[in-house]
Amino acid sequence: KAVVSTQSGHYGRGIPNNDYASSFIFEAKKPEWCKSLPFDEYGPDLRDQIRIREGHREAKREERLKNEKEELQNIVAEAEEERERYQTERKNAINNYRNALDAQTQQPPFRLPLNEPDGFVFGKFDLTPEKMLEIRKRAKRVQEHQMSCINFNLKREAEERENRIKYEQEVLEKRKKYRLRLCVDTTAC
Numbered sequence: 001k002a003v004v005s006t007q008s009g010h011y012g013r014g015i016p017n018n019d020y021a022s023s024f025i026f027e028a029k030k031p032e033w034c035k036s037l038p039f040d041e042y043g044p045d046l047r048d049q050i051r052i053r054e055g056h057r058e059a060k061r062e063e064r065l066k067n068e069k070e071e072l073q074n075i076v077a078e079a080e081e082e083r084e085r086y087q088t089e090r091k092n093a094i095n096n097y098r099n100a101l102d103a104q105t106q107q108p109p110f111r112l113p114l115n116e117p118d119g120f121v122f123g124k125f126d127l128t129p130e131k132m133l134e135i136r137k138r139a140k141r142v143q144e145h146q147m148s149c150i151n152f153n154l155k156r157e158a159e160e161r162e163n164r165i166k167y168e169q170e171v172l173e174k175r176k177k178y179r180l181r182l183c184v185d186t187t188a189c
Contacts, residue, residue: 065186
């Protein structure tokens with residue numbers, strides 16, 4: 001008689017024997033039994049065991065592939081949502097700016113009438129060439145400072161734009177490599 005030893009019990013003929021490794025068929029005889037087992041008796045049980053193992057492996061592989069595909073779809077959906085959110089925010093900012101410009105052009109700012117003195121203006125004739133030179137130097141320094149601030153802001157914005165573009169390219173490249181690797185893995189399996 002044959003005994004099938006498994007961890008959860010037995011199936012087949014005989015009494016369960018838990019002294020041996022799981023999922024193998026053993027002869028219910030003393031150790032000096034014949035080494036050549038008739039395959040006709042034990043073949044179907046071994047085939048069933050192999051079929052069950054392959055079924056478990058296939059189910060695990062399909063579950064893993066399904067999880068990977070779901071994860072990839074989630075990543076793509078998140079990227080699309082982020083892109084749409086960015087585009088809507090940018091459109092809103094552009095529309096707000098455009099509306100502000102339209103309001104300024106339609107309603108020019110209120111201007112006060114010129115303030116003209118009734119009589120003598122203090123300091124009007126005190127302006128000497130040295131004071132005039134000092135005023136011009138001050139005005140030139142202010143202008144240079146304003147230009148340096150403008151140039152600094154332009155450079156900073158250009159760097160931020162380049163960094164943002166570089167980051168988006170890196171993310172797209174990573175996603176492309178991941179999808180290629182996933183496609184290669186699924187075809188090779």
